[in-house]
Amino acid sequence: MKQKRIAIIGCGLIGQAWATVFVRSGHHVTLYDKQDGAALQAVVQIRERLVELHEHGLINSSALQRGHDLLTVASTLKSSVSDADYVQENGPENARIKSELTRDIDRWSPPGTPIGSSTSGIPASVYAEQIDGRSRCLVVHPINPPHLIPVVEIVPAPWTSRSVVDEVKGLLDSVGQVPIILKKEIDGFVVNRLQGALLREAFQLLDQGVASREAIDKAICDGLGIRWSLLGPFETIHLNAPGGVADYVHRFGKMYSEMFEHTNEPADWHAVVSAGLEAELIEQQPLAEIGNAQRARDVALMQLLAARLQGKLEYTTDV
């Protein structure tokens, strides 16, 4: 694989994780953040992440050493993107700011270099409409934390060129991510729509007093989530009836549709939070310890990834 020059614009948690994704595969990464010192601080964080990946057997020693040397800090946006093969922008979730930032990247980066945005909510057709090089703009939305969760949503605008989509998909494939391409723009894309649909029901069950917060969390992490870490929702139901998915829908379709017939209006999430959800979660996980809890989650994810990479958890019919 040819070594690429990747520009990471915006060096918060998501930018740092993206940088980790690219340097661990041997690409050169240039970091830029308009806040003084943020990019330099990010280098320290990214190096720590590489050390952790090495400790969990996810990268070897030479990749660890090499990773340290592949990070560069740029002092201006212009210099960070001027020779980039790919730009990943991680700016604030604000259409106007994102539009201006993308315009500047478009002005200063080599023509044809794809410009991906980590936005979880603003489609490229909104922030890139007025950009000269809009055909190379697209959403490249990761799941937090992207160096440990492989899925990435590629969401082109109607005018994004197919070759740009293919190039970004190829790059993500080559660094071990799992890119999925959306065929059209939609609010929340696919991942957050699926998460949102489940959260809506979870908030409603809590609001209606059907089960405790703890019970609902366990229903997922000791139940559905275990199965879903191996198989997607369609693959899951295909295996849950002797005649596959058609048989499953024949058996349970009516149950599922009746289940939601008498559904009230969705619960007010803010009200549920105030009524006790926040207090309970904070009791279990105080705000001051959220950083530690995130690191604990990431350690568990690395152990899970290590098991998957050893082929142990690969889903296969060859048994």
Place this chain on the structure above:
Amino acid sequence: MKQKRIAIIGCGLIGQAWATVFVRSGHHVTLYDKQDGAALQAVVQIRERLVELHEHGLINSSALQRGHDLLTVASTLKSSVSDADYVQENGPENARIKSELTRDIDRWSPPGTPIGSSTSGIPASVYAEQIDGRSRCLVVHPINPPHLIPVVEIVPAPWTSRSVVDEVKGLLDSVGQVPIILKKEIDGFVVNRLQGALLREAFQLLDQGVASREAIDKAICDGLGIRWSLLGPFETIHLNAPGGVADYVHRFGKMYSEMFEHTNEPADWHAVVSAGLEAELIEQQPLAEIGNAQRARDVALMQLLAARLQGKLEYTTDV
């Protein structure tokens, strides 16, 4: 722990998995199925499951040997439950049949023995209303396959006694399952309502041509499902904003509520199945190979469980 006598009524896949749960922990299990030879056939299957659990380090050799000796086949329903400490009924999903079966179990089992049903759709207030011993009837709903997925939903009817609920919870805790208690009956209980909410959105995304079946499956099994195998949905969002769950809802609540504002009617699942979903899943996983695929899934689940039991994937803040 005192050895219990467990009666398993109905020896299909779910009954076999329940039997595996109880014998691997050293309880005595009596199997009954009204179909001639089914219980005897189930013994063979349960022994195979124990061998697999042993191969994956989930039970030791003595538990394997002991398990083989703890299985008994009863030739009548009456004899299967006459000295049972707990009865798990896995009959057909039909309210009338379940009602009659439960009446017979109630007649022949010792007074006070809890009678749990594996039903995924019929609340105890429906099938047990006319039963003399209805205070000991309740839904004890597992996720397939229950010997590998720990969550179990305990759903009491309004008249189920609290001591019966507590006794069943204690038994399930003691055999390594993760029981959750619902505070009220609701169609689909908690697990299938959460699964149904996600499936509804998945079917709609496919129907509207937003993404391919494969992309939607990957969004879960290479994305959200990985996180959800460690943390429930509330625990997940509590870690995804610096100020915890309240901050998360403040930042993203509007995005999620707007996401579903313009939602069309839910897709017709049967139509989606016919329009290509079935063909595609069958191409990947032919019906004749579903049995193999289920075994492959279960092998992957055992490897995941083994990693969890080694404490490797335990979620902890102590890092």
